[in-house]
Amino acid sequence: MTLKLIIGNRVYSSWSLRGWLAVKQSGLHFDEVLVPLFDENWDDRKREDDLAPSAGKVPILWDDDVVIWDSLAIIDYLADKVGRDRYWPKDDVARGMARSMAAEMHSGYMALRRKCPMNTRKNFKDITVSAETRADAIRILQTWAEARSRFGKQGPYLFGTFSAADIMLAPVVTRFVTYGFTLPGFAQSYVDTMMAHPWMEEWYAGAAEESWMIQRIEDMFPS
Numbered sequence: 001m002t003l004k005l006i007i008g009n010r011v012y013s014s015w016s017l018r019g020w021l022a023v024k025q026s027g028l029h030f031d032e033v034l035v036p037l038f039d040e041n042w043d044d045r046k047r048e049d050d051l052a053p054s055a056g057k058v059p060i061l062w063d064d065d066v067v068i069w070d071s072l073a074i075i076d077y078l079a080d081k082v083g084r085d086r087y088w089p090k091d092d093v094a095r096g097m098a099r100s101m102a103a104e105m106h107s108g109y110m111a112l113r114r115k116c117p118m119n120t121r122k123n124f125k126d127i128t129v130s131a132e133t134r135a136d137a138i139r140i141l142q143t144w145a146e147a148r149s150r151f152g153k154q155g156p157y158l159f160g161t162f163s164a165a166d167i168m169l170a171p172v173v174t175r176f177v178t179y180g181f182t183l184p185g186f187a188q189s190y191v192d193t194m195m196a197h198p199w200m201e202e203w204y205a206g207a208a209e210e211s212w213m214i215q216r217i218e219d220m221f222p223s
Contacts, residue, residue: 003030004015006050008037008058010207012214014118014171017203021042021057024199025086027076036212061120072106075164087164094151094159101143101158102168109172112136116175117217120207124221125180140172141187156193170194178223 005023007016023030035051035058051060060069061077062074068077077167079087089095129137140159147158147165154160158169183191194200 003028003033004033004050004062005030006033006058006060006062008034008035008202009210009212009214010034011120011210012118012217013037013058013210014113014174015057015071016059017118017171017174018167019061019074020203021077021170021199022071022075022164023061025162025167026082027086028078029067030080035042038215044048072168074101075102075167079164081165085166085201089151089153089163097147097151098159098165101147101165104143105168109136109140112140112172112175115220116179117220118171118174119178119217120174120204122178122221123180123216124178127179127221129179137176137181140169141184142168144187144190145184148190158190162197166194170200173200 003023005019006018007013007144010016020032033050039057048060051058057069059071059075060067060072066077068074075087089098111130115130117131144158151159154164157163158165173191174190175181176187177195
């Protein structure tokens, strides 16, 4: 059976981006199903069979009768199917750091996530962010700097080659672009590399075709 990945709006759904990149990284064929989030039909839609196991959380990966509805769990599940080395650095020390960065992203940086939600259709300038949001950004840049300096010599991504760490941090890249963060040179180079990745370009192209709006996000920083 072909894998089926259910995602939310590409413009806004950071977790959907992670799940989608994870399945792309697997090399396996998959069907993609997009469901608009929080529209007038959302309460009914999230109770449908494909969405019910996750209570409407996206992304959701279906593999025959197996269902996985968390981005990091999707990475782990697919790594079991196609091999850990496709997602994580081979070196034990690098892999330990990559897993820690992915887990910290999964559970942390709440100020950045809440105050600067993903929105691929906007590019703000001169946004003033809170001290808590700035602290999250600084912590992220610190981990990026360490990963690049210690393990990034074999390529332009955090651990050289594209990995689960890049997948989990991809929505942060979009936020740094959307909200006009001023970044040190190494971080701007990494952001540019990520934004030029063919899968990121494909995601943005799909997002540009969407007409659905989540107004509370659109209204956070009026143009």
